Amino acid sequence: xxxxxxxxxxxxxxxxxxxxxxxxxxxxxxxxxxxxxxxxxxxxxxxxxxxxxxxxxxxxxxxxxxxxxxxxxxxxxxxxxxxxxxxxxxxxxxxxx
Amino acid sequence: xxxxxxxxxxxxxxxxxxxxxxxxxxxxxxxxxxxxxxxxxxxxxxxxxxxxxxxxxxxxxxxxxxxxxxxxxxxxxxxxxxxxxxxxxxxxxxxxxxxxxxxxxxxxxxxxxxxxxxxxxxxxxxxxxxxxxxxxxxxxxxxxxxxxxxxxxxxxxxxxxxxxxxxxxxxxxxxxxxxxxxxxxxxxxxxxxxxxxxxxxxxxxxxxxxxxxxxxxxxxxxxxxxxxxxxxxxxxxxxxxxxxxxxxxxxxxxxxxxxxxxxxxxxxxxxxxxxxxxxxxxxxxxxxxxxxxxxx
Amino acid sequence: xxxxxxxxxxxxxxxxxxxxxxxxxxxxxxxxxxxxxxxxxxxxxxxxxxxxxxxxxxxxxxxxxxxxxxxxxxxxxxxxxxxxxxxxxxxxxxxxxxxxxxxxxxxxxxxxxxxxxxxxxxxxxxxxxxxxxxxxxxxxxxxxxxxxxxxxxxxxxxxxxxxxxxxxxxxxxxxxxxxxxxxxxxxxxxxxxxxxxxxxxxxxxxxxxxxxxxxxxxxxxxxxxxxxxxxxxxxxxxxxxxxxxxxxxxxxxxxxxxxxxxxxxxxxxxxxxxxxxxxxxxxxxxxxxxxxxxxxxxxxxxxxxxxxxxxxxxxxxxxxxxxxxxxxxxxxxxxxxxxxxxxxxxxxxxxxxxxxxxxxxxxxxxxxxxxxxxxxxxxxxxxxxxxxxxx
Ligand SMILES: Cc1ncc(C[n+]2csc(CCOP(=O)(O)OP(=O)(O)O)c2C)c(N)n1
Ligand code: SF4
Ligand code: SF4
Ligand code: SF4
Ligand SMILES: [Mg+2]
Numbered sequence: 168x169x170x171x172x173x174x175x176x177x178x179x180x181x182x183x184x185x186x187x188x189x190x191x192x193x194x195x196x197x198x199x200x201x202x203x204x205x206x207x208x209x210x211x212x213x214x215x216x217x218x219x220x221x222x223x224x225x226x227x228x229x230x231x232x233x234x235x236x237x238x239x240x241x242x243x244x245x246x247x248x249x250x251x252x253x254x255x256x257x258x259x260x261x262x263x264x
Numbered sequence: 265x266x267x268x269x270x271x272x273x274x275x276x277x278x279x280x281x282x283x284x285x286x287x288x289x290x291x292x293x294x295x296x297x298x299x300x301x302x303x304x305x306x307x308x309x310x311x312x313x314x315x316x317x318x319x320x321x322x323x324x325x326x327x328x329x330x331x332x333x334x335x336x337x338x339x340x341x342x343x344x345x346x347x348x349x350x351x352x353x354x355x356x357x358x359x360x361x362x363x364x365x366x367x368x369x370x371x372x373x374x375x376x377x378x379x380x381x382x383x384x385x386x387x388x389x390x391x392x393x394x395x396x397x398x399x400x401x402x403x404x405x406x407x408x409x410x411x412x413x414x415x416x417x418x419x420x421x422x423x424x425x426x427x428x429x430x431x432x433x434x435x436x437x438x439x440x441x442x443x444x445x446x447x448x449x450x451x452x453x454x455x456x457x458x459x460x461x462x463x464x465x466x467x468x469x470x471x472x473x474x475x476x477x478x479x480x481x482x483x484x485x486x487x488x489x490x491x492x493x494x495x496x497x498x499x500x501x502x503x504x505x506x507x508x509x510x511x512x513x514x515x516x517x518x519x520x521x522x523x524x525x526x527x528x529x530x531x532x533x534x535x536x537x538x539x540x541x542x543x544x545x546x547x548x549x550x551x552x553x554x555x556x557x558x559x560x
Numbered sequence: 561x562x563x564x565x566x567x568x569x570x571x572x573x574x575x576x577x578x579x580x581x582x583x584x585x586x587x588x589x590x591x592x593x594x595x596x597x598x599x600x601x602x603x604x605x606x607x608x609x610x611x612x613x614x615x616x617x618x619x620x621x622x623x624x625x626x627x628x629x630x631x632x633x634x635x636x637x638x639x640x641x642x643x644x645x646x647x648x649x650x651x652x653x654x655x656x657x658x659x660x661x662x663x664x665x666x667x668x669x670x671x672x673x674x675x676x677x678x679x680x681x682x683x684x685x686x687x688x689x690x691x692x693x694x695x696x697x698x699x700x701x702x703x704x705x706x707x708x709x710x711x712x713x714x715x716x717x718x719x720x721x722x723x724x725x726x727x728x729x730x731x732x733x734x735x736x737x738x739x740x741x742x743x744x745x746x747x748x749x750x751x752x753x754x755x756x757x758x759x760x761x762x763x764x765x766x767x768x769x770x771x772x773x774x775x776x777x778x779x780x781x782x783x784x785x786x787x788x789x790x791x792x793x794x795x796x797x798x799x800x801x802x803x804x805x806x807x808x809x810x811x812x813x814x815x816x817x818x819x820x821x822x823x824x825x826x827x828x829x830x831x832x833x834x835x836x837x838x839x840x841x842x843x844x845x846x847x848x849x850x851x852x853x854x855x856x857x858x859x860x861x862x863x864x865x866x867x868x869x870x871x872x873x874x875x876x877x878x879x880x881x882x883x884x885x886x887x888x889x890x891x892x893x894x895x896x897x898x899x900x901x902x903x904x905x906x907x908x909x910x911x912x913x914x915x916x917x918x919x920x921x922x923x924x925x926x927x928x929x930x931x932x933x934x935x936x937x938x939x940x941x942x943x944x945x946x947x948x949x950x951x
Contacts, residue, residue, distance in 0.1 A: 192276055318764045324649060341581040
C-alpha cells in the first residue's frame with residue numbers, strides 16, 4: 168500500500184487531537200456545579216486544555232472533556248472554590264479480601 | 265480558538281503546556297513558534313501528531329535563538345512582519361548551556377523576538393540530567409546525591425542578569441504558578457521592539473518527583489520562598505517585582521520534591537539547605553521582595 | 561562585459577543578481593571577502609530589501625538560514641573548513657527539512673594542524689549530508705553557478721541545499737577576467753522564489769517534526785529520490801544556462817579525448833593545469849584523456865561508467881582522504897564503475913593543505929602510470945618521506 172508523506176516531515180496543525188489521552192490517568196475530576204462560579208481558574212491551568220467553562224442553558228460551569236483529561240488534579244488543586252473533586256477510576260478500585 | 269491542542273504527550277501535570285498555551289493565548293495566536301529539541305518539542309511535534317495551531321519550527325537543540333533570528337529577518341525582508349510575533353520556546357538546557365552562544369548573538373543583534381525559556385531546571389527530556397539552571401543541592405542523574413556529594417554543587421546560572429547585560433529592552437522571570445503574571449508579561453514584552461527574554465519556572469512532575477496535582481503549589485512555593493523571584497527589567501532597569509507577604513523557609517519548598525529529599529538526611533544536606541536559604545535571602549534583599557508591613 | 565575581478569567578487573556579484581532575501585555569514589579565510597563584498601553592497605543599499613546579518617558563528621549563520629528559508633526567504637551564505645564543519649549539524653538538518661539553501665564553500669583544509677590553504681577535506685566531510693555539491697574550475701564558472709544553484713535547489717522536484725565548491729586562494733584570491741552577468745539575464749533565467757511550503761499564520765504548518773521508526777525512513781528515502789531527480793534537473797538547468805548566457809560548462813562531468821586508454825579524473829581548479837599536461841602528453845602520442853567531475857553530489861555514476869567503459873587505467877586525483885581508506889573521489893569512482901569497466905584505478909591523494917602541485921609533478925604522476933611504473937591502488941603523492949617521533 169502506498170502511504171502519503173509530507174515534504175520534509177512538515178505537519179498539519181492540531182493533529183494531536185487525534186490522540187485521546189483520557190485513559191492515561193488513574194483519577195478523574197468531577198465538578199460540583201453548585202460550587203462552581205465559572206471563574207475559569209481551572210481552565211487557565213489545565214495542561215491538557217480539556218476543562219472549560221461552558222454554558223448549559225441558564226447555567227455556566229466548568230466541564231471536563233474526558234477524552235483528553237489525564238487526571239493530573241491541577242484543576243482541583245487550583246480551584247478557589249473547591250468545586251472539583253478527584254475520583255479514582257472504577258478500574259483502579261480493588262476489593263481487598 | 266485553541267492555539268495548542270489536547271492530545272499532546274506531556275506527563276500529567278507538566279508545566280510546559282500551561283506556559284505555552286498561556287503565551288499563545290496572550291498573543292491571540294499571532295505567533296511564529298521556534299522550539300528547541302527537548303520535552304516540549306517531543307510532546308508536541310511528532311510528525312502527524314502536531315499539537316500546534318500556529319506556524320512552528322524545530323531545528324536543533326542549541327539553535328532556537330538563531331532560527332528565530334532568521335525567521336524574523338525573513339519576515340522583515342519579505343515585508344510580512346505584521347503577520348505575527350516570533351517567539352522562541354526553549355528549555356533551560358537549550359538556553360543556559362548548549363544554546364547560549366546563539367542566544368547571545370541574537371540578543372546582541374537585538375532581533376525583534378520574544379525568547380521564552382521554559383525553566384524546568386534540568387535536561388528533562390533525556391531523563392533529568394543537570395543543566396546550568398539546576399539549583400545547587402538537586403539530585404539529578406548526572407549530579408546524583410551519593411555518599412560524598414549532596415547532589416549538584418555550584419549555583420544556578422543567573423540568566424536574568426546575563427540577559428539584562430545584553431542591553432535588550434525587556435527581561436523578566438515568571439512562573440507557571442501564576443499564569444496571569446505570564447500573560448501580563450508576554451503582552452507587555454511584545455510592545456518592545458527588539459529582543460525580549462522571559463524565563464518561566466515550569467514544574468516537571470517526573471524530574472522533580474512530585475504528583476501532578478502538586479505542580480502549581482510547588483511552583484508557587486518557589487516564588488513564596490524567594491528561590492524563584494518574579495522580576496521585570498525594562499531597558500536594564502528593574503521595574504517591578506512580585507512582593508512576598510510572608511516569606512516561607514526554603515525547606516517548605518524542598519521537602520515537597522524527591523529531587524531535594526536527600527538533603528534532609530545527607531551529611532552535607534544541612535549545609536546545602538542553608539546555602540539555598542542564603543540564596544533566597546539574597547534574592548529577597550537584592551530585589552526587595554519582602555512586603556514590609558507599611559506597604560501592605 | 562568582461563572585467564578583471566577577484567573570485568570573491570565574481571561570487572558576491574552573482575549572489576546580488578539572484579536577489580536573496582536573507583544573507584548570514586561569518587568570516588573565515590579564504591572566504592571572508594565574499595561576505596565583505598556583500599556587506600559593502602548592503603551598506604550601499606544595493607541589495608534591495610534583503611537582510612544581511614553578521615552571525616556570531618557559522619553555526620548561527622546556518623541556523624538563521626534554516627529559519628529564514630522555512631519562513632519563505634531565498635537565502636545565501638559562504639564559508640569553508642572549520643566553518644563548514646561547525647555548520648554541519650545544521651546543514652544535515654536543513655537537508656532533511658528540504659530547504660533550498662545555497663552556499664559557497666571556498667575549499668580549505670581542516671585542522672589539525674591548522675591550515676588556511678586549499679584542499680577538499682572540508683566539503684568531502686559533508687558528502688553524506690544530502691547537499692548537492694558542484695566543484696568549479698575557475699571564477700567564471702563560480703559566477704555562473706550561483707543562479708544555476710538557486711534554480712536547481714528551488715526546483716520542486718529537488719528542494720535540497722546546494723553547495724558550490726571553489727578552491728580557496730587558487731580561485732578566491734585570483735584575478736581573472738570574468739564576464740559579469742547583468743540583471744536582465746539573471747531575471748530572465750531565475751524567477752522570484754516561490755516556496756513550496758513556508759511558515760505563515762495563514763496556514764500554520766509545523767516544520768522540523770520528529771519521526772519515530774515507523775515513518776523516519778521514508779523521509780530519508782525521499783531525500784535520496786530528490787537527489788536522483790536532481791541529476792536531470794541539473795542537466796536541464798545547465799542547458800538552459802548555456803542558452804541564456806552563451807557559456808556551456810557541460811554536464812555532470814566533462815570528458816576531454818573520450819577515446820583515450822588512460823584517464824585522469826579530478827575536480828576543481830587543478831583541472832585547468834591538468835588540461836595542459838594532458839595536451840602535452842597527447843602531443844607525444846600517449847593515449848591520455850581527462851575527466852573533470854563537476855557534480856559530486858549527486859554522484860555522476862552513469863556518466864563515469866560510460867566514459868570509462870573501455871578505459872584501461874584511471875588516475876583519480878583526490879584533494880582529500882578518508883583516513884583508513886583512501887580518497888573519496890577514488891572510492892566513489894571505483895564503486896560506480898564496478899562491473900562496468902575493467903580499468904585499473906590508481907588513487908592518489910595530492911595537494912593537502914595547499915601543498916603545491918606544479919605541472920611537472922602532475923605530469924610525473926600520470927607518466928608513471930602510463931609507463932607501467934605504478935601498481936593500481938592508493939598512495940599519497942607530493943609529501944616528504946618522514947619518521948614520526950615524540951618530542
Ligand atoms: C547537540 C545535541 N546534544 C544533545 C542532545 C540530546 N538532548 C536532547 S534534548 C536534551 C535536553 C533538553 O533539556 P532542556 O533544554 O532543559 O529541555 P527540557 O527537555 O528539560 O524541557 C538533550 C541533552 C541533542 N538533541 N543535541
Ligand atoms: S476553578 Fe473551580 S470555580 Fe472556577 S471555573 Fe473551575 S471549577 Fe469552577
Ligand atoms: S485533571 Fe488535569 S488534565 Fe484533567 S481536567 Fe483537570 S487539570 Fe485538566
Ligand atoms: S518529563 Fe517533565 S518536562 Fe518533560 S513532559 Fe514530563 S513533566 Fe513535562
Ligand atoms: Mg529543562
